[in-house]
Amino acid sequence: MPELLIRNGYVFDPLNGIEGERMDIAVKDGKIVESVGRKARVLDASGMTVMPGGVDIHSHIAGSKANCARMMRPEDHSKDPEPKTRHTRSGVGHTIPSVFTTGYRYARMGYTTVFEPATPPLKARHTHEELNDIPIIDKGCFPLFGNNWFVMEYVKQGRIKELAAYVAWMLEATKGYAIKIVNPGGIEAWRWGGNLRHLDDTVPNFDVTPREIVRALCQVNKILDLPHAVHIHPNGLSEPGNYQTTLDTMECARDFRREGRTTMHVTHAQFTGRKGWSWPDVRSGAPEIADYVNAHDHVSIDPGQLIFTNVTWMTADGPAMFALYKLAKTKWFNADVEAETGAGIVSATYKKSNYVNAMQWGIALELALLVKDPWKVYLTTDHPNGGPFTSYPRVISWLVSNQARQRLLDKINKTAKRRLNLPGIDREYSLYEIATITRAATAKSLGLVSKGHLGSGADADIAIYDIEPKKIDPVKEYKAVRKAFAHAAYTIKDGRTVVKKGEVVRSVQGRTFWTKPKVSDDIMKTMIADLEAKFDDYYTVRMANYPIEERYLTASQMITTNAGV
Amino acid sequence: MDSVRNGCAISVSRFTTSDKSRLLKPLVRKGGKLRPTTFARAVDRAARILNNAKYPLLYGWSQTSCEAISKGIELAELVGGLIDNTTTSCHGPTILGVQDAGEATCTLGEIRHSADLVVYWGCNPVHSHPRHTNRYTIFSKGRFRKTRKDRKLIVVDVRKTDTAKLADRFIQVEPNGDYELLTALRTAINGEEIEQDTIAGVPVETVEEIANMMMECEFGALFFGLGLTMSAGKHRNTEAALALVRDLNYVTKFVIVPMRGWFNVTGANEVSTWQTGYPYAVDLTQGYPRFNPGDTSAIDAIARGEVDAALVVASDPVSHFPREAVKHLLKIPIIAVEPKRTPTSEAAEVVIPSAILGVEAAGTIYRIDGVALEARRVIAPPVGVRPDVEILDTMIKRVKKLGVKH
């Protein structure tokens, strides 16, 4: 691979404090280096914006429920086909793209790393088969722990060390990256058609509470020194008044602070950021949540921005999906996973004229604008729940331009417009802040030290956008901003140009990141004995068939940590 | 293979007969007869046939691994063909039903742990899935249901099968009357009055009794098979069953699971769906995936005389397809990639012997409920016999070398 010199672009590298400086970026052997020789290939980035490749912290792109959604929604695909080209395989898109299309569309936007945020451990093998097939991007997945029988039993017994060993074992077995919790205890209640609404409700038959589950896993996260925070989707999704549960959840594990790292990341906070008692009465809980995030260092959030379009709701939160199905009356899919978790899928359309949808749209933007520190709030649409990931450029245009927001505010449900705080917020994100929330902060939050920045030693994942910061006024020219972020001038992955002028010119294999915490042999032995005693009773597969071997991942990237047990 | 322990009748025979009727050498038709040739020549002939075809079909897949299926899709896209699997003649209607009604399902362990009511509708697991009742339903032991007494079994079928003999309640439905009976159950469950006295041969009082059993259980599981998918109504029958279970979820917890038959057919659906967006009957002739069973499905396309070449992988359509389709199939060049001598391989232009998955070749497979497992290799295949993955990979390389016409 020849050396590469990206010359004269306006570089935005928040992790290294570079804010639109004109400078060169040198690439050698897939990494960013201080300098390269005279024979290096030169890419002239004059007049363009250079950023690290995008890092998406939460996007449902692979695995059992994504595939069930694809299978259930042929009508989603038929209107958005992707013909094959010389460099690309064919596929289909829209809300649940097929795997090849997923990789290409991310790359076209200058994204180079994406995490699948909700993997049922028993079906993790499926997730990895799909991740293997997604071209170009680096990836990883978060296995689900919040309704797991072994977890709940250890929590009940107060055996934190063994729980830590179990989580470590599971991360290796499922080749997962981080701890994910969805509706803790609620999906176990859904076994009997129920749900849990509050942190102190009791999980039927297990006699533990969501609070206990969340606290225990946050404690384990700290003990294992995992690279990311505990990634959590709180109880009460979509329920009016659920903002309080979000606040309670954020507060409940505050004592498990980690130095220089967050304890907890609350995802798609728009869905759990509602005040009010009933649907016609839904209000924004964004100010309260933002205040909390502003005042505390142990949490971060992502809003899960809503887009007014046809979407597919998909989440492990089975009961929440049935509740939404009963309102939407479209198509509903449910798939509980023995001893572990669940999944629910519903097709839906968000309309500007719909009061609740308009409020949701506004709440998400309020969260992004009221949280002051861009290192604490990340750009997501909780793809495909809020909107397809291809909408990110549109979200960027709303964040950089109040004018763009106001135009849309004039078109939404009038009562929502009156009740939202958004009309009165005129903050506008700078390009530097956009770079932060789409790559620098997310990489940092994930603990990916070689991603999200352009310093020496970083992976040469680079996005070049056709925006000249000195000449463009994002406030007025937000459409041009949107267009530029939708079609990267160049996307470079591990030093190779994969996208040129918004078209894929080369396909490469990305790596799958997973975490292996090193736990002491003694505690691991004790935990494995517990596991072996119950495995055949709990599962319908044998324990020997459960773990996924490393060779299963086409390109495995293991991260190790030294656990405190 | 000397003996197999712990297998059910069906799986044991897969191992113990693995050496019967084997194809051992690549064959190519010359002068009307199949003659032995080299692997390279057979692949070359196959590649040319597919490359020259204007509407080739790549069919089978359910007896191969996900890795092989992935290669199949790559090949179909390369040569511009239809790729379809045995779903098309089996549980295709189930998928079509899900595409309209959704599905409330779970992994099999959930049923073992929780189900106090089990319904088998139009299927006979005592014969088709001999371990089903032991592992997952009435004879299984779960966390919340420990004995047979903790569960009730309802069987609905057109005749009293061996599975029906195990039932607490057996409902005999008139042939082709399932849609009416499912609709009547929905009506009762939705609290509406049924005005008819009998529905598909079942008295309305019985319908109401069964509806009550379903509503009063704590966790019900409905399993269904070809009795629904292949009787009049097909995907509307499955849609009605899916809708029934969905309606029941307003009242109690209920799930539905199809009784799939063809080994890794679920895997074929999964791989096809994540790579093309569609689970079977995928048309890649125009450079992007299209899906419309009845148009893009194997049997229909063949029966209309449209297909001009067929690659058949681990399947025997000459034996299983309807006569109209077989008549045409026998007129076009067939490439058979297959472990055993079958009527399809006998009719082929090119035959490439392949290893048996789960016996001689490893690979990923999917259980009915979407749990992926790794099938292992237990013995070596006969000398010169390769796994499907390798055969297909070589074919892809050869087609690329020849230069695609499509």
Next chain:
Amino acid sequence: MADLLITPVKHFKIPITAECISPDFVAGKSLREIELTQVWEGNRRVKLGSLFKIAGEIGRTPSDCTIRIRGNMSAVRRIGYEMSGGSIQVDGDAGMYLGERTKGGTITVAGNAGSWLGTQMRGGHIEVKGNTGDSIGGSVRGGTKGMRGGMIRIHGDCGTEAGAWMQNGMIRIGGNCDLYAGMHMKNGTVVVERDCQGRVGAQMTGGKVIVLGNAGGLLPSFQFEEIRERSKADDEKIAGPFYVFSGDVNEGGKGQFFARVSDNPDLKWNERYLER
């Protein structure tokens, strides 16, 4: 009216997808341009002119165009795709997806037509002298939006699911209809002049299915309303008397199913629900 004459030059076995055979595409183009238009023949791109002899005149706007096709077009798909005006006359059989998404204009077929005729039609008129296949006037796979305007007239028999997910418009079948006429219907009218195989109006939420012959039974999710002397299909009054049922109750439906009394003795038992 300018007539464009299209004649197949051979018997087609491999499917051909030719959306360009539509007034909206040909309007204002030269014969040469039309001949050079690329279509799919199986997996090959070929020029329309290599499959068809193309002669005659072309109008400047769609409404000025008449396309006359003579020959067996049963392997040719998507004729008349999205047309907004003008007319297509097929003197032979027509293939699948005929008149998909049409907004206006007229298509007539002297022979039979394939399945998925008039999918998502919004306006215009499609008439088939022979028989047709399944899912006419319906939706795409997995979709819930069928035809919402226009008229489909089939003189012969029709397959399953005529008018599936129909939102509005009219379908008239002169012959017999297979199962599930009016499946998932939301609005609009389906009239079947002869017999239905059964399961009429399954899961409908609105609209009307009127069966003049034997309807093949009644689904348990329908409730008897009354006997009516006449039924109405748009402005046309059709003489009965008819048994009138409403349903599908499982979908909260307010659709109506009319079955002519004289042809449906197997539904006579409903008379016990007549008000005394």
